[in-house]
Amino acid sequence: MRDPHEQGAYGFCPFLRLTGVPCPGCGGLRAVHLLTEGELTAAAGSNLFAVSLVVVLVTAWAVWTARRARGVDARFLTWSSRTVVVAGVLVGAFWVVRLTPWGAWLAP
Structure with missing residues (x-):
């Protein structure tokens, strides 16, 4: 219906707007849109x-x-406490790596 690559098509990321730092989900909507194509x-x-x-x-x-x-x-899906911890660590690691210079290729 809408192209998420267009500026303002779906609003803005509040975390990015407040801090100037992209959150782990930034670019996710564009990624799903591109997957559907x-x-x-x-x-x-x-x-x-x-x-x-x-x-x-x-x-x-x-x-x-x-x-x-x-x-x-x-x-x-079953969510054990171990699964939640592992998922949290993975999201945190992805977030930190994408903010570093050597992980810049992961940035949105």
Whole structure:
């Protein structure tokens, strides 16, 4: 409907506006938009973490669908405290790395 690459198409990132520093999600909407157009490389350039998250969610959905088709009463996702900690560490590491000069290729 709208192109997220256009300035102001979907508003602004409040964290970026307040601090001048991009958050880990900055570029995620552009990445998902580019994925829907089949542009994997450009999507990864917008937000590699968002692309990875989409891959994980699609894989989890496919596994869940296959299990449900076999009649197994499966949960879509289970979140243990370890999973939450690992996810938090990954998001934090991605955020820090994309703000450093040697991780500038990850910046939105």
